[in-house]
Amino acid sequence: MFLLAALVAMQANAPLARAQGVELAAPVAVADDLATVFEKGSRLEGERKWAEALSFYEEALRQHPARIDLQQRVSLSRAHYDVTRRYGDTSFTSAVDQLQGRDALAIYDEVLVKIQSNYVQQPNWQQIVYSGLTNLDVALTEPAFVEKNLSRMAGDQLGALQREMRQLATSRHIDDRNQAVAHVDSIGRTLDQRYGLSSRAVIMEFASGATTALDEYSGFLTGSQMDEVFSQIEGNFVGLGIELKTEPAGLLIVSTIPTGPAALGGIKPRERIVEVDHKSTADVSPDTLADMLRGTEGSQVEVVVQTELGQARRLRLTRRRVEVPSVVDVKMIDADQHIGYFKLTSFQKTTSRDVDAALWKLHDEGMRYLIMDLRGNPGGLLKAAVDVADKFVMEGMIVSTKGRSPRENFEHRGQIAGTWRVPLVVLIDHDSASASEIFAGAIHDHHRGKIVGAKSYGKGSVQGIFPLAAANVGVRLTTAKWYTPSGQAISGAGVMPDVVVPGAQTGERTIAARPIDGVVSASAPPEDAILRAGLDEARSQLTARR
Numbered sequence: 001m002f003l004l005a006a007l008v009a010m011q012a013n014a015p016l017a018r019a020q021g022v023e024l025a026a027p028v029a030v031a032d033d034l035a036t037v038f039e040k041g042s043r044l045e046g047e048r049k050w051a052e053a054l055s056f057y058e059e060a061l062r063q064h065p066a067r068i069d070l071q072q073r074v075s076l077s078r079a080h081y082d083v084t085r086r087y088g089d090t091s092f093t094s095a096v097d098q099l100q101g102r103d104a105l106a107i108y109d110e111v112l113v114k115i116q117s118n119y120v121q122q123p124n125w126q127q128i129v130y131s132g133l134t135n136l137d138v139a140l141t142e143p144a145f146v147e148k149n150l151s152r153m154a155g156d157q158l159g160a161l162q163r164e165m166r167q168l169a170t171s172r173h174i175d176d177r178n179q180a181v182a183h184v185d186s187i188g189r190t191l192d193q194r195y196g197l198s199s200r201a202v203i204m205e206f207a208s209g210a211t212t213a214l215d216e217y218s219g220f221l222t223g224s225q226m227d228e229v230f231s232q233i234e235g236n237f238v239g240l241g242i243e244l245k246t247e248p249a250g251l252l253i254v255s256t257i258p259t260g261p262a263a264l265g266g267i268k269p270r271e272r273i274v275e276v277d278h279k280s281t282a283d284v285s286p287d288t289l290a291d292m293l294r295g296t297e298g299s300q301v302e303v304v305v306q307t308e309l310g311q312a313r314r315l316r317l318t319r320r321r322v323e324v325p326s327v328v329d330v331k332m333i334d335a336d337q338h339i340g341y342f343k344l345t346s347f348q349k350t351t352s353r354d355v356d357a358a359l360w361k362l363h364d365e366g367m368r369y370l371i372m373d374l375r376g377n378p379g380g381l382l383k384a385a386v387d388v389a390d391k392f393v394m395e396g397m398i399v400s401t402k403g404r405s406p407r408e409n410f411e412h413r414g415q416i417a418g419t420w421r422v423p424l425v426v427l428i429d430h431d432s433a434s435a436s437e438i439f440a441g442a443i444h445d446h447h448r449g450k451i452v453g454a455k456s457y458g459k460g461s462v463q464g465i466f467p468l469a470a471a472n473v474g475v476r477l478t479t480a481k482w483y484t485p486s487g488q489a490i491s492g493a494g495v496m497p498d499v500v501v502p503g504a505q506t507g508e509r510t511i512a513a514r515p516i517d518g519v520v521s522a523s524a525p526p527e528d529a530i531l532r533a534g535l536d537e538a539r540s541q542l543t544a545r546r
Helices: 034-046 050-063 068-087 090-097 103-118 125-139 143-149 155-169 177-195 199-212 223-234 286-291 351-364 382-390 435-445 529-545
Strands: 006-010 219-221 236-239 242-247 250-256 272-276 300-306 312-318 320-323 327-334 339-344 369-373 379-381 396-402 410-414 424-428 450-453 461-467 474-483
Touching: 034 050, 034 068, 050 068, 068 090, 068 125, 068 143, 068 199, 068 219, 090 199, 090 223, 103 177, 103 199, 103 461, 103 474, 125 155, 125 177, 125 199, 143 199, 155 177, 177 199, 199 219, 199 474, 219 223, 223 236, 223 379, 223 461, 242 286, 250 286, 327 351, 327 529, 339 351, 339 529, 351 382, 369 529, 379 382, 379 435, 382 396, 382 410, 382 435, 396 435, 424 435, 424 529, 435 450, 450 529
Parallel strands: 339 369, 369 424, 424 450
Antiparallel strands: 006 379, 006 461, 219 474, 236 320, 242 250, 250 272, 272 300, 300 312, 327 339, 396 410, 396 474, 461 474
């Protein structure tokens, strides 16, 4: 087991931070009328579409950041979504089933130790316990949790359990970690003795809730979610090689990796998977259907694929390891002006190597100017972002990190050796986050190139991934904040482009769709205002240099 598997600078609840949770393929259009917002949100809640509700409320909160009621809806939707995800994840339910004696309490204690030792701020222990209470309260309303842990309990007993649980959880003031552990232990034992609710299930909800009390970027990770995180860092996945979006009608294929099982089996973008192993959306939720596509290397899955015209075919595909490129669409986008282009989809272990290959390919084709497209890039490894920036920044600060622990305070500086001097345009949008902002901020502050597009996401923190020794679970914790070379904190502010493209808030792409295997789509829409503005900037710069 790694003590600290990786430092990631990634948009929190983009593909990695939600452990491949569902988001909408484009920002949700939120009406200015907040009554309409809450009406639609309530409808999604009533239909138990927690992924859609969470994405909807998050976009509403982005537009109305001061609204406490929206913050509460985001938190509640996230709690529901997390519970349903955990109890639909066999790696988690199997781990809980195998816990014995006081194993669950050891997990809770280890989670709190990780928080105490590594979190960027001094933890509020009272809030951490309250957050666990919220998780358990929500779990008691979710059919998957109730069926697993309380299938024989009558409805009136469930109400009594909820009331006593709330009274117990709020009956004591918590000042430190040891008090939190003792209090949660007492709650677990009491609910087990009086209602037959397993103390293991109770304590694991408090363990999961402990991280959500910290910030939107910290979280609890099941075993399969950790596998996904590490696969994304490594740049490969076991799966079908697809990116999809969950919809009521099925799983919409957004893109495929050409060498992946899905593409080789004939699956194409815009088609839908409507059945997985004889289960359809009439039998299970789209989330569950998507989860059923996962499996071990060499295992098979049977899917029914429907074309845009409604024609269906049944396929049997074998899951295997698929390499996920972090640099795609490498080309000379303007052959006459010798303007090169590539899209950087994420920052993973292979990214520095992939960028080198793209640069040398374009150099050999006579590149005189380069456009790097970071739109929709949610981030990734901090080191990868620094390494890529170092290819263009001659010397000086690239990014600095500051945390509660002195070991998190570090200055990452560029080196002269190996620096590319090609003139540069960097494209960003509101979905360019974290590691993308590290790169864009360094290029901007060093006046190394022009930033074109829309203000970036504004996520300026670094997370550590911490597997736990007590079980096959882990936590993701914010360990530091990062600052651009000029000392600018990006959290909430983002990187402002040198050339702002009016009305272009996103790259109009589907990066926010659910990536089963981490692949992202590289193609730009026909009317791409940001790319056009980037080309205009490159052409004008080349003209001025003549």
